[in-house]
Amino acid sequence: MNPQDIRATVKIRTRLLWLVFAAWLPSAIAIGLVARSEYVELKSSALQDVRRLADGLNSIVERELDKRFVMARTLSASTALQLNDLARFYIEASLATKGMDSWVALYRPGRQVLNTRFPYDPLLAVPVPELALWLTSGEASYFDRSGPLVKQPLIGVIAAQAITPVDFNVVVAFDPAVLNSAISKLSPSHGAIVSIVDKDLKVMARSKDHHAWLGREATVDMKQRALAGRDGFEPSITLDKVPALTYLSLPNRHGWYTIVALPQETLDHEARHAAVKAIGLAATLLGLSLLLALYVARSVSEPLLALEEAAEELGQERVPQLLKTGISEADRVARALRDAGVRIKESADVLEAKVNDAVARTAEVQQRLADAQKREALGRLAGGVAHDFNNLLQTISAALHLMVATTPEGPPRRMLDAATRATGKAADLVKQMLAFGRAQKLQPAAVNINDFLLKVCDLAGKAAGTNINIHANVAPGLPAVFVDPSQLELALLNLIFNARDAMQGRGEIKIHAFLAVNGLSSASPAQSAFVQIDVSDNGPGMDASTLRKAFDPYFTTKPVGSGSGLGLAQVLSFARQSGGDAHIVSEQGRGTNVQLILPSTTAVPTASASASTGAVAAGRPLRVLMVEDDSLVASVVLSAIEGMGHCATHCLNAEKAKELITQGERFDVVFSDVVMPGAITGFDLAEWCQTLQPPIPVVLATGYSAQSPETDVVVLRKPYDLNDLARALQQAAGADITPALKG
Template identity: 35%
Template sequence: MPDRTPTLTAPRAGSVSGKLRAMVWLIVLPTLLLSVIAGMAVFHTERRAAVAAATETAEALSLVTDRELAVRTALLQALSVSPSLAEGRLAQFHKEAARLVAGSPSTIVLTTQDGRQLLNTRVAWGQPLPPAEAFPGRVDTRRRLMVSNLHVSPVDRRPSFAVRVPVSVAGEAMFLGLGSPVGEMQQIFRQQPLPEGWLGVVLDGQGIVVARTREPERRVGQRASPDMLDALARADRGVVDLRTLDGEPVFTAFSRAPDSGWVVLIGLSQAELAKSAWAAFAMMLALSLVFIVLALVLARRMSRAIAEPLRRLRKDAIRLGGGGTLEEVRSGIDEIDIVQRALAVASRERASSEQRLREEVDAAVAQTRNAQQTVLRSQKLEALGRLTGGIAHDFNNLLQTMTTGLQLARRLSSDPRADSALEACQRATSRAAQLTRQLLAFGRQQVGHETVIDLRRQLPELMALASGAVGSAVEVALAIDETLWPVRTDPVQLELAVLNLALNARDAMQGRGTLTVSARNRVLAEGDPVGLAPELQPGEYVAIAVRDTGDGMTQEQMERAFEPFFTTKPVGQGTGLGLAQVYALARSAGGTAGIVSKIGLGTEVTLWLPRSHGRMEEAASPVPADRAAERRHAGTVLLVEDEPSVRELTAQALEERGFTVKTAPTADHALDQLRAGLAADVVLTDIVMPGARSGVDLVRTLKVLKPTLPVVLASGHPVRIEEAPNVPLVPKPYDIDGLAAVLAEAMNPTRSPADLTPGER
């Protein structure tokens, strides 16, 4: 049979090679056009982005300007409550104001309604005062801040600005002002540096330059260009095309501060902006051309490599169509041979992949089920925690009344039989207080003292105590990383948690076996499988594990182990709050607790505590209880307590110990008494009270009004002491003798017990 294969010479339009070349050109030409369009888009996008960034920067700096002026206004408002100012004792107030601005270039001025100065911290008291020039015209009452425009200080003749607030002096309305040199406003640009090439300007309400990033000494005090003033008269913010005071054409974004009426300008050089945009366009176009050339070269080579094997394939197809026999020959194109072999490999891999997929799906379903069970268990524990915490809080106030009443009754009783009964009642209230603390701990509502702990030092000391508690038949082993990280938590609660775990392990081993305590550094990354604590967030943790060789626990027991009042011990041998306290400690520190156990192989409980980067503190030595009980005290205590029974009994008990006690039911009443002239030596206040202020709010207010008056906080409610740092805290129910010692220490923080006079003991 004659060969009907046509002779192939030059590529025709209908050939594979011709179609490949046409396809390449169809791709290249639109790509080139799109590159030009993209380059132009990049050009305009760069310019719009720069203008948008300048606009956002201007608005942000206008708010920063308001903040700088508001800080000065807030300083004046704080100073305006001075009693010496309200009573007209201006000589005393001059000293107070001078101390406030000592070491700074600012000036505090008191002026009358007509602008006459009565006081100036730059001028000694009693010396003649220059006339006030900061506010020559009317103040814009629409603005929240009363701010002057740029003016020359009458004392040092420097360009300055001022803020003022209205005050009442001996019943007469006046103004208290704070003047500062304009150099103080330059810190806006030092704190918020602008990109290179940007110009930043701050204008006052009349369009006068107050601060500038370029040549501030030369331009401060000049008025903005007429075009800029026209734009400011039309709108409070926008973008205009004009020239700077230096004559440079710029795009200027401006924004007026809402509270002061001052304006911030951000100028972008048109030449620099065009240069950067054209550079971006040129780079985009050059890269596009490079990629197009490479695509053409690669397409030509690919067309040549594909055309010849396709010709041979066409000949084989014609021969097969003509009834010829085909021999197995290599085509010379590895891809064709690889495809033939890959089909069989793919079928085998597909079956294998389906099997692996089924296994992975089963594992994922099991993992999801475990995660759901963990979440449900965590939610159930959280709900129980909130319930028990709320109940315990209410009991704390009741126990405080009972504890204080029993202590008063014992001091007033002369009958030995009554003493015995009262002592029994007091032991019962102490036991109830302990149970309440455990309930609060489970609800993560215990008010405690958290500190940074070095476990390398504390755990060995604690294990020495635990060894004696578990008995000599239990072998105790301790394994700690040499570079163990510190953690931040309540040290007392941590010791109680580890001791609870050690005692539970002893009971599980029936007093005989091996107890292993380990502490390791663990770093959890995103996606790390943590079977013990799947709800932990990625981060650095210290894992404290307590493992025993006891009988182990069932799955149901593990799921309920951290629930309050759940116990596997016989009735009367456990409260069921031990593991609940362990879980609460870990959760309050930002970690969690997990448990793993198998029947016959023992149990391991792990506390996950976040690593702390804080500084470790030294524990203070407590004052002996017997010496505290014998001590007599003196001084006036302002007791702020909303519970009438607690307030009355606590006041009576403190008076029995030598204090003079004044009471107030709320923080607002306490402030009214202090403003009325009550001379208190220390304030004892509850944290959660009705009214506009809490105990923490009272602390903050007294820090301003009476910074030298000590305050002691007391609470049975779950409030973090970090809200009022450096303030002593006495948790309810408190012991009266211990409370008296804390009050005495607050009044005399630098005196030791040995320094007290006989009348104070």
Template identity: 35%
Template structure:
């Protein structure tokens, strides 16, 4: 018989009289179906479970028995289950002529009758039919469990993103909301919250705009997206962002709106504070300019110079504010990706041979890794990227990327490289320069949809005296030129601004050039862009020459598996205030064979160190409320001065002035990265 999803399923036989049980077991065994027999009704009831594929019983064994226990079990079956029963009756004792047998149908429900004596083929045919039916039930259970798991993950994602879910029935105006959604409108979890309540909570100046947006969505089918103020019952004003989609029935009639809501009060307040700050700065600049004009009626040149300085100051402050914002966003996003990637990595180990599940997990991991790449761009733009500055030989770096570049730009694009060998090494982070070159090549490709040539050139550039962009000194210039559609002067001025992009929606983040610009500043270099409409664009990355020479051989980037294995199982104290991340990291550590003690705050971790068993290593998050990771390390070393410590952080670098010689593990990290860093820390301690 065909295999069923539940591999442990078996046939249960209750035929206490004669040779019926022996015959049934023999026939089922020959047909390849596991089965077992029981000798009394109590054992039969005790053996009933979800793993029973079907039950074979004799009519006379049940005719005068108390079947209440059987009936109760049948009624309590889960919604997917309807256990098949095969009832063996005597000759002429079928349900049509035997009322007692017919009554068994009422008790057992899913019943097939086989009159004795029966032919083996008949019995096996009925058994196979019952087995097929049970197999469909098991498949239904798997689908139901998958749906439940998807619902649980969706709820986790909504809670992690602090999003409230809601649904509005357009015919009845019945509003269904989650607890988070109610909280966004200032309502408690158990308080009623109707559509009329929602409308009355919207600021009077925003109500008409909100209702007009709803009507437009219902009439046109366009997505509903709006921001408006809400007034809570205590009189305080808040901001909410609402997004939804329209659902229609088969006839095309609008049925309901389904969407999410978010509290954006903090963001709106930050934007308002920034606007006020800009107004103050502009007012001060205007006042200062007026004073200068009155005091120095004669050289306009000095005033112009001061105005330029003020403009640069405003731009610097603007970029710093945006940098702080993007750095914080990247940190929080890294934390979320840590939970997602860690759980997916562990889940991948337990799917067995399920190719579809593996494909889905692999797709999710690829998406998470793309998100991690995006956070690296955000951190580079905000100048919070932790650069590993060392001598780098650019000719070897570019040659090592040629295959990747050709695959990235496609067959319609030619790449020409001019890479002189006599160039000096530069002071740079090789990984970030590779990322910058890849971004420039992809931008050049997108500028030439019909194909063309990308020219990559290296040359030495000397700056004899300090300018606004570069300090005096020697540089190596890496240029990437295309033959694309080019940019006009206005577009060229905005090209390095964050989130500015000329690409279609969804085809660019607007962070590529701003990331390279931020990298150039961190390296004490400069990014120069020149472009002509219809001719193309040239990007030049000026990088300072290093005082030492780079090793021309690129080391293989492999994990030292021997170092990982050499550490052996350890007792590790894991400290993280985020439950999702803690769960993921604990699973990875336990999967590596370590014994894990979990703490969710600095105070709890110190308590474990004081009162609990000794630990071999402490891994702690840096950003935690109350006592951060740096404070925890200092306090922990007063308890255990030689305790090895590893700090994990969603920021790319730890704050300056921390004054701790502690290795750092950037989030999100994979299990092998975690194992490698643990091995480095413990091996360094042994050495």
């Protein structure tokens, strides 16, 4: 080898080494950045796990305390306790705690007189001088290192007796191991030390050395953080003198905290592990690169320039030419460069297409979000006015009902009938407003489509006019749908009347019900979870602009005063709230087809009892307690109840009603509004009445309430018919109902 070749070889090798080093350095930096990013991500994930663990555990502790506070409050209001019947109270308390990890103790000042952990002893009087917490009202929690009877650490919640003066305090106690069990179920990770402390910052449970620290106060640093309201993460020293990054939760409703300490050693170990991995990977990469450079330098000379040119073309986003250098290694690199260029170009094309598609999807999602926010705002507005508006409608409709009963046939009677129909239309309008805004809670049930469509077509055929032909076609063996029957009827009537108006009172409306799969028709029941109902007309159809806005609330093409624009909005909202959807297919000159897609069910539909019409039902006279804060509603409905032959007493709120009943007033039934001033709702009053001995039946009425009753109680929706009220009162009181004769 001549000196010139040697110099060329050395030059190539040197340049290759520099090239390898230049290529390795960014990779090493990138590896370091990736390692650091991995550590930061791991640390962030660990902190998120800690935060979720603490907040979730804090909620669990709150629920555990709430459950026992509710039990203590309930037992403190026991009639047996008020009568000083401790044997009966022992039975009630034992039943209340059956199957639970809690027990009930009863205290008088300075002594314990009852404990459900032990057999009932009427002579029990265990001194409790160390229990300094005696409540004359309200409730509290406490920790005792050794209960006077159970001789073990316990946590107790106290509720003072609900009378004055207070003779007893009811204590619901439980083992701190309950809280430790909750910690164990959440499985703290990353070596975290979890502590639950009460409002006085005393340890109630701890994942590490629980018995050693039970009842001990938290560190001074943690007390200062709690006093200053500094929740979240801060460096601290644990009770075990372990440096840690400690998370302090917000206090729950009872002032208890959850503390999770993540040892600093754990975090440092993760950092060291990431650094060692990055250094090892970088060193390995450098060594392999140097060996490869030495190998290539021995076999590459002139083809290197051709490869360099090919690499430059690749860097300029061009596809390199396929080289034929005669060296297999160089040829393979050249072929790889060309293949890489082809893949890069294809990837760029695919990426551009995906970006365009993502931009289009983002715009669609933003539009849907805007629509949802608009509907939510309208729904909140509708729910806000529904209560007061329905109270006004109730006053008007009840007054009209009473006036119709005493007005003979003639012009005055016809005017009253017209006013009654107008009140009904106003009530339907409120239902539509609540429906499209989802402010009205649906009451779904299994509905037989075949029977339901026959009833709707019969009802709509009379109202649509003689020049409108309505045809219904139901596929054989169609399953029932699981929807709110009244909302389904309203939706179908809206579609039929919209079609009638579009055809200007003359034409044909077809209703077709069949199975559907993901919104597409199907002939196989095994493939379907939905039923599709198509309502089509042969009217003028819609243009593209009208079709885009057809489901918008208050949008209408009808003349001013001829439509509210809520019909199709109610249809869409009802379908989606029921778990289905609605679509419109329409073209100008080719009619309109509205597709209502609803979830099916295998449940057997129950026959709905139709409400009887006529005069107010007669029955035995009842003593009725009416609870209504609206003076207009009360003035009319109270007179109507008395006109039914009942003795009625009026209260403005539930607190006054409870006071009357507690004082010994006897009533056969309570008729109450749901939403009233004060802290007690109609649902709360109904639940309270069920706890009495004997219980008092309750009938509720509401203009609007998003809450549902937790007990089996009749709820009348305002404006209700006085016949419905009469029947509900008699049925609630357990009386036979005999329809009164008209005239």
